[in-house]
Amino acid sequence: SAVISQKPSRDICQRGTSLTIQCQVDSQVTMMFWYRQQPGQSLTLIATANQGSEATYESGFVIDKFPISRPNLTFSTLTVSNMSPEDSSIYLCSVYRDRDTGELFFGEGSRLTVL
């Protein structure tokens, strides 16, 4: 079964700065997903990160704001750029534990507060 480590677990950031979130998986996976969960809301898919190709962003999310790296099959980073208070959210990395069963496994999330 997959184990996902996310760093940082939480941070308080100043408006206008950028923060990079790291996601490390203990097994090789093809697809990694980045979600955002604003307080009291559902999970919104930001992008799909595949190794060796550009990330695929969902409507409403752009690479300039949320650049993603995927240097290998076990690691990905998401940067939240030029942050504003509206970016205060939990950011979650996830992978399929078993795509045939549709089971997504999530990291513990990175809780960002932007002042």
Next chain:
Amino acid sequence: GQSLEQPSEVTAVEGAIVQINCTYQTSGFYGLSWYQQHDGGAPTFLSYNGLDGLEETGRFSSFLSRSDSYGYLLLQELQMKDSASYFCAVMGGGFKTIFGAGTRLFVKA
């Protein structure tokens, strides 16, 4: 476009049975999943239906009707620890999983 609809809130008493419905409209469909999330925690997988019918896992069951674009999660013998948010989610085109808005379940003694 893609959309999933589920009730925002359900309240039930301990020991009771509760059903959370989900209707969906998506481009591409592989299956319907259900996730549980306690406050402050990450979502955890409960069940998946790729085909029509009922899947049972302990106290939880999930149902899917692809022709009706409808599914439900059934929780039996409710316990206080079942108080949480429950999300239906569709794995669709590109093997991406899109989540519904979530149903907040309150279990009362």
